[in-house]
Amino acid sequence: xxxxxxxxxxxxxxxxxxxxxxxxxxxxxxxxxxxxxxxxxxxxxxxxxxxxxxxxxxxxxxxxxxxxxxxxxxxxxxxxxxxxxxxxxxxxxxxxxxxxxxxxxxxxxxxxx
Amino acid sequence: xxxxxxxxxxxxxxxxxxxxxxxxxxxxxxxxxxxxxxxxxxxxxxxxxxxxxxxxxxxxxxxxxxxxxxxxxxxxxxxxxxxxxxxxxxxxxxxxxxxxxxxxxxxxxxxxxxxxx
Numbered sequence: 001x002x003x004x005x006x007x008x009x010x011x012x013x014x015x016x017x018x019x020x021x022x023x024x025x026x027x028x029x030x031x032x033x034x035x036x037x038x039x040x041x042x043x044x045x046x047x048x049x050x051x052x053x054x055x056x057x058x059x060x061x062x063x064x065x066x067x068x069x070x071x072x073x074x075x076x077x078x079x080x081x082x083x084x085x086x087x088x089x090x091x092x093x094x095x096x097x098x099x100x101x102x103x104x105x106x107x108x109x110x111x112x113x
Numbered sequence: 114x115x116x117x118x119x120x121x122x123x124x125x126x127x128x129x130x131x132x133x134x135x136x137x138x139x140x141x142x143x144x145x146x147x148x149x150x151x152x153x154x155x156x157x158x159x160x161x162x163x164x165x166x167x168x169x170x171x172x173x174x175x176x177x178x179x180x181x182x183x184x185x186x187x188x189x190x191x192x193x194x195x196x197x198x199x200x201x202x203x204x205x206x207x208x209x210x211x212x213x214x215x216x217x218x219x220x221x222x223x224x225x226x227x228x229x230x
Contacts, residue, residue: 004156033217035220040122040222041222042119042203042220042221043203043220044220045218058217090156090157092157094216100145100147100162100207100216100218101147101159101162102157102159102218103159104156104157104158106154106155107154107156
């Protein structure tokens with residue numbers, strides 16, 4: 001089974017802190033994705049990566065950056081956390097050949113106070 | 114740009130009753146369509162997908178969906194709902210990323226299903 005793990009299930013940070021969310025997949029997938037999920041808005045794509053050191057902006061990249069130094073790991077970085085970044089963050093991965101079928105991690109619920 | 118509309122935010126059905134969740138998409142080319150389910154506190158799990166061919170696709174947990182090009186719809190159905198089906202359901206459409214890689218999904222806003230015993 002594909003396994004996508006996220007470093008924390010729950011995280012509480014203060015406004016202005018630098019926040020790192022980590023995602024690891026164990027199936028050698030080329031593609032990795034970061035979404036945020038908010039009630040009534042569904043999932044919105046923040047960034048994705050289709051190869052090591054490659055990244056592409058999603059629909060809401062403002063206030064976020066990403067890093068992919070190894071194939072299995074994709075990090076989401078909030079340079080200076082703000083209260084409007086309080087949300088559920090979901091990581092996903094997929095094979096290049098079957099890129100549309102994405103496998104999701106359990107999510108990290110981030111609260112910025 | 115592609116988009117997905119799930120017109121029902123909440124749906125309540127009785128256990129054993131049939132279920133249909135609506136999904137309409139907007140996409141210029143042949144769409145790749147998906148239904149995902151999210152149980153409380155969990156990530157998303159793929160229920161079923163449509164790429165091409167037979168317009169009626171079968172998925173896990175007894176779900177099926179029918180692609181209707183003329184209506185731009187991909188509705189999810191189940192003939193008899195179980196209490197464990199209570200969850201949030203997301204419809205999604207696939208599109209190529211800007212650089213040709215990282216095939217992206219665009220998700221609808223979700224439908225919350227409640228099952229009454």
